[in-house]
Amino acid sequence: MKSRWQCPKCGTGYEGTKHGKGGASKCISNPNSDCGGLICDCDSEGSEDHGLVMSDRCMAANCYHCGWGGELPYIENRSKWPSWAKKAYAERWTPPDDWSPGGTKP
Numbered sequence: 001m002k003s004r005w006q007c008p009k010c011g012t013g014y015e016g017t018k019h020g021k022g023g024a025s026k027c028i029s030n031p032n033s034d035c036g037g038l039i040c041d042c043d044s045e046g047s048e049d050h051g052l053v054m055s056d057r058c059m060a061a062n063c064y065h066c067g068w069g070g071e072l073p074y075i076e077n078r079s080k081w082p083s084w085a086k087k088a089y090a091e092r093w094t095p096p097d098d099w100s101p102g103g104t105k106p
Contacts, residue, residue, distance in 0.1 A: 002052045003073035007038045010066035014038060020065040029064035036064025054094050 006013050010020030012035055019027050019035040029036030040051055041060040051058030051072040061072045078086065085095070 002049065005038060005051055005072065007063040007066060007068050008070075008074040008076075009068040010063060012037050012063060012065040020063070022066075027065050028067050038063045038065075054096070057094065 004013075007020055010022065010026075012018070012020030014037050024035075027035050039062055040058050041062050042050075042058055043060075046056040046058070050056045051061060054073060058072045060069075062069045078089070081089070085093075089095070
């Protein structure tokens with residue numbers, strides 16, 4: 001399943017789109033014109049699904065509206081994952097796109 005290219009903190013999208021939460025007055029990049037938006041700052045680009053699917057994660061997504069930085073797709077509640085999954089993920093394991101953390105080991 002594809003996720004959306006959207007900042008998990010403020011909701012802004014790709015460069016040149018509208019400002020995220022708080023509007024222009026809260027933009028850290030350029031409050032007087034177009035928002036910097038959510039940008040992939042990876043050294044190399046992936047596929048057209050880069051940052052939208054787990055199999056091609058963006059490891060350097062940065063939001064120039066609110067300052068959030070992290071990886072996309074964004075995974076909420078990783079703290080609830082089993083310990084084996086946390087360790088594997090830290091070692092760059094990529095769960096299948098339809099994976100559920102309540103499932104069994106791959």
